[in-house]
Amino acid sequence: MTDDPNSQSRNEQSSFAMMCCAHGAETLVKEQIANEGWRLAFSRPGFVTAKHDQPKRPPTGVFIRTAARSLGSAKNDHSSVMIQKLQQAIAAETVPFDQLHVWPRDRTAIGRFDFEPGIDEVSAAVADEIWSALHDGSASNGPGLTCARPNQIAENGQRILDVVLVDPSQWFFGTHEATTLPTRWPGGVQPIEPAYEPISRAYFKAAESVAWSGFDMRPGDLAVEVGSAPGGACGRLLELGMQVIGVDPADMDPRIADHPRFIHYPARAGDLPRRVFRGAKWLLVDSTVKPDATLSTVRNMVDSRETSFRGLLITMKLGEYENAAHLERWCNFIRTWGVERLEVRQLARNRCEVCAAVTLPA
Numbered sequence: 001m002t003d004d005p006n007s008q009s010r011n012e013q014s015s016f017a018m019m020c021c022a023h024g025a026e027t028l029v030k031e032q033i034a035n036e037g038w039r040l041a042f043s044r045p046g047f048v049t050a051k052h053d054q055p056k057r058p059p060t061g062v063f064i065r066t067a068a069r070s071l072g073s074a075k076n077d078h079s080s081v082m083i084q085k086l087q088q089a090i091a092a093e094t095v096p097f098d099q100l101h102v103w104p105r106d107r108t109a110i111g112r113f114d115f116e117p118g119i120d121e122v123s124a125a126v127a128d129e130i131w132s133a134l135h136d137g138s139a140s141n142g143p144g145l146t147c148a149r150p151n152q153i154a155e156n157g158q159r160i161l162d163v164v165l166v167d168p169s170q171w172f173f174g175t176h177e178a179t180t181l182p183t184r185w186p187g188g189v190q191p192i193e194p195a196y197e198p199i200s201r202a203y204f205k206a207a208e209s210v211a212w213s214g215f216d217m218r219p220g221d222l223a224v225e226v227g228s229a230p231g232g233a234c235g236r237l238l239e240l241g242m243q244v245i246g247v248d249p250a251d252m253d254p255r256i257a258d259h260p261r262f263i264h265y266p267a268r269a270g271d272l273p274r275r276v277f278r279g280a281k282w283l284l285v286d287s288t289v290k291p292d293a294t295l296s297t298v299r300n301m302v303d304s305r306e307t308s309f310r311g312l313l314i315t316m317k318l319g320e321y322e323n324a325a326h327l328e329r330w331c332n333f334i335r336t337w338g339v340e341r342l343e344v345r346q347l348a349r350n351r352c353e354v355c356a357a358v359t360l361p362a
């Protein structure tokens, strides 16, 4: 294992990748990619680089938030020197970059000291400086950068220049093509500006899960949330124009409780008759309950003539990252419900938990 990806000899057949994940999830990322034949190189909490001896696309997986073909790195206290090194690192690229994404690795675990992932002040300032040096007309040589400003949401198929600030004075460079929605977001974090102060951070988690799932949620649809208090996620569903049922023994924030499109059942989900959920199309689950019990409750809600859910967004609380060892078993249990599609991802806004997006047949 070497600590510096630049010290590795690069040849046509090898692949170099850099990945970001939640602070604490890097062990799982390393385990996964090592099993796929990647040799681990430099890493820090929330950031992993690796080499493969064959031509390979950068890895994807439940805990991999971003992945890029690695182009090198730079370490210096002066940004002008770092930008020169970036220009050298991309000099061999022949096709212009459509977008520039610059973000920091996660400084700590999500939620700890109120930490949230995404672009911070330093990376925003670095992004501006890099963009000024590279955008078309500024760069004297190199592939060029065509975007009007940095850190915009990419279009599908666009080629993105990625710069990860592992520390403010240590940057890693890479490139990826935008394919799925999270690969279009800078640093894999959904850019979202709520119209009103969210009631809880679950607002962002719900917004991300809804967008990532691709579920065709429409105004007027009926959605249920289990584990709904105080109401951040319900706030997002109401904002999207849906009718919402919240199930939680705890109190809802009055801004949600008094909303004309909201009904609260102050109960545990398993204690309610299933007819309560009649007509509901979407189910979100975010209760502080272990995944085995959560899944058993959801199965009982789904497996009924009274209900006709089309899509489920289930937060599975791991508690500890070691519990990811049960993921396969949980997924296999979900598959026994006759699902059309199942996808699992640690969302950027997930703490030590993952989100399962489940599509059920009509």
Ligand SMILES: C[S@@+](CC[C@H](N)C(=O)[O-])C[C@H]1O[C@@H](n2cnc3c(N)ncnc32)[C@H](O)[C@@H]1O
Pocket (backbone or CB within 6 Å): 199, 200, 202, 203, 226, 227, 228, 229, 230, 231, 232, 233, 234, 247, 248, 249, 250, 267, 268, 269, 270, 286, 287, 288, 289
């Ligand atoms: C993380 S909080 C949910 C945050 C919420 N989704 C939001 O948007 O603000 C977890 C909630 O799960 C609730 N809960 C725990 N067990 C439950 C159960 N069996 N049924 C329904 N809610 C439950 C707790 O009362 C707690 O309010």
